[in-house]
Amino acid sequence: MAQAAIPFLKEGDAIINTGSIVGLVGHPHQIDYASTKGAIHTFTKSLAAYLGEKKIRVNAVLPGPIWTPLIPGTMLKEDLQQFGDATMLGRPGQPEELAPSYVYFASQDGSYSTGSLLEVTGGMPKTS
Structure with a gap:
């Protein structure tokens, strides 16, 4: 998609990718997901280097546990009760948080x- 978009981008434009914290720290039950998100992280850095001379910015947001409609539809009931507990804040985030x-990366x-x-x-991840 980035390759198709590049001819239409101009100085000051931005590409914003979505990674994940598990792409940095891994996850024993989400090996494929963590691997692909890790690839998005390095893709972001490489594409930023490639497009830097054109003054096109490339960044990524790495969410942790965010409560979206996907969560209750893809997790076991017993796991839902602990969703977000592994954070220092002890809760999942909300989409509005x-x-x-994304607005920051897209704006001036x-x-x-x-x-x-x-x-x-x-x-x-919480370290203690």
């Missing part, structure tokens, strides 16, 4: 950010 990260406020991976995780 994640959205400003993020004009000096490229090749960045912004973790929005509630402090995940």
